[in-house]
Amino acid sequence: MIYLDNAATTPLHPEVARAMAPWLSEGFANASSLHGPGVEAAAMVDAAALPVAALAGPGPWEVVFTSGGTEANALGILGSFRRGRARRVVTTAIEHPSILGNVARLGEMGAETIRVAPTPAGSVDAAAVIDAVDASTVLVSLMHGNNEIGTLLPVEEACREIKARHPSTLVHVDAVQTAGRLPLATTLSSVDMVTLSAHKMHGPKGAGALLVRRGSRRPTPLYRGGDQQAGIRPGTENVPAIAGFGAAARLAAQTISSLAPLMQALEAAFMEALGERPACTPAFREGPRVPGHIALRLIGVPAEPVIHAMEARSVIISSGSACHSRSSARSHVLEALGLPADEDVIRIAASHETTVEDMRKAGEALRAVISDLAR
């Protein structure tokens, strides 16, 4: 099997599994317990926060570990709003459902919500986001890398200007698709909150984080319980998953500088093997992109049979977001982009474990599949 669905989830790195192992056996204590084993688990949680925070630059960041990116996004959005102050919330129309859904909920609670439309190239104009923000804006949420089509949004430019004009507006960035793939220190230098997810960077499922810049207003908890995670996120910490998240972040930091050229080589190998196919063309490549993420526009060929035919050839790819895959409705991203009804998009997402040979085979397989299906 050649696994090219790394935007949905990634295989656990063997070193991550090794980092988790002790906390799945002897080190099983509750990190809130006062006894020695509990204190050791708590110290590991604190230690794991360091490499996780470092993915987003110097901050300084307070790390709030959550169950994953969806919960971190919800905490950043819902936790930043105070009911009764009906004010503006700005986002884009191509965010993850965990942003759009919770922004919509703020709308139901009285906020004025603005979803900035994407450009035809699959990103957004920084100026359009900046202009949507006014003095009453309580929160802006921008994704860095789009999970369905792999485009980058102009986070640095938009957030710098928004914070310069409106220092009290909170700015949140969903960096789930780019953390560990791109250096983020400059990108996130004016941002108040950042969402990360371990399982998108060869860490385990069950661990995400909301980074909150020290000095920025902290979000209100989504629900109440014990005193864990500075009172912002109650519940027994998922100690093994957090250990794995720390290890994955550390590994990502070590490989990040070599990732860009590797991904370039992988993408080139795939494109060459795929060749020119009018029914299947690389898309949304005008601007900067998530390294290793290839979006392909299908014309006259629906995505689902392509995905299954690719799997029959031992190549795992996907269309759109896994979070919505069971729904028959069209992806909101493709809707917002105004894709014609007879067009669809599939994604090929490599990782540092992918080889040039994998990509060559995948490109050839797709070429054959499209030849079969596009007749």
Add this chain to the structure above:
Amino acid sequence: MIYLDNAATTPLHPEVARAMAPWLSEGFANASSLHGPGVEAAAMVDAAALPVAALAGPGPWEVVFTSGGTEANALGILGSFRRGRARRVVTTAIEHPSILGNVARLGEMGAETIRVAPTPAGSVDAAAVIDAVDASTVLVSLMHGNNEIGTLLPVEEACREIKARHPSTLVHVDAVQTAGRLPLATTLSSVDMVTLSAHKMHGPKGAGALLVRRGSRRPTPLYRGGDQQAGIRPGTENVPAIAGFGAAARLAAQTISSLAPLMQALEAAFMEALGERPACTPAFREGPRVPGHIALRLIGVPAEPVIHAMEARSVIISSGSACHSRSSARSHVLEALGLPADEDVIRIAASHETTVEDMRKAGEALRAVISDLAR
């Protein structure tokens, strides 16, 4: 080390670790993905729901996997309330903080909240709970086993009568401390929602569940995102932890009938070794209890030095709830019970991995520690 803090968390059973292993390696796919590996992960999640639901009896139950017991409690409480209908919510004063905190939040949202006071024996009167419920009551939440003092609450009697009188009142039970330790089918036969936690039954951290009886009103999600868990709990499923939860539930079902006599033997060995100590006496033993959970009342000796002295003798015990251990405030349970200021409570919580010899040593160690400290 003799670990007797199994009410805070339990060691992972080796068979649970084995059940998780494939999902931490080859089986890493996103359970929402349409491709084969994704469908396999989704099928495992569905399969794991069966033994988890079976812990609570025939139901039939819809299983909503969460990140743990705290989130499941929050979902049951917050998700059952509709703003604008200021109605009554009934619970007890000795619930877990994830119940009391979220009930308090409903109070801030306009609900009339009633916290039934405990009896001196550390339980509640079923009649007091039943009488607190009126026709306007939207929700009742009762814990089955208390996490700090090990008492059982009269869930069966109270819930049966409440549902008979007020069929539209939702009844939620936090069974985190008793699931897998006691057969629950009869106890929960009139209940709408049940909270379970994997890591209290030798499963992994990062997996809990809210069981919702089919036909009962489903809770509103705490936050929005993808379509996972029937839309009630968005976010990529923690596939390995859910696999572990299923295995832990299956193992618990196999050992549950032999647990009661084993726990009796363990408790007896501990009591005999401890002997009679006026400064340290078994407490809250008048009524039914969580098997293997011993609460000890300390008179004139604070809990914290006892816990540390026990650890120096290689026995891990605790006081109160791990979820509040970092706070210097006194436990709300001991407050509600009106414990005098010079008294404290420690808990000894065994598991099926504990031996009679462990308990004998622990009792002797505590006897020596109390002799040292109570002078």
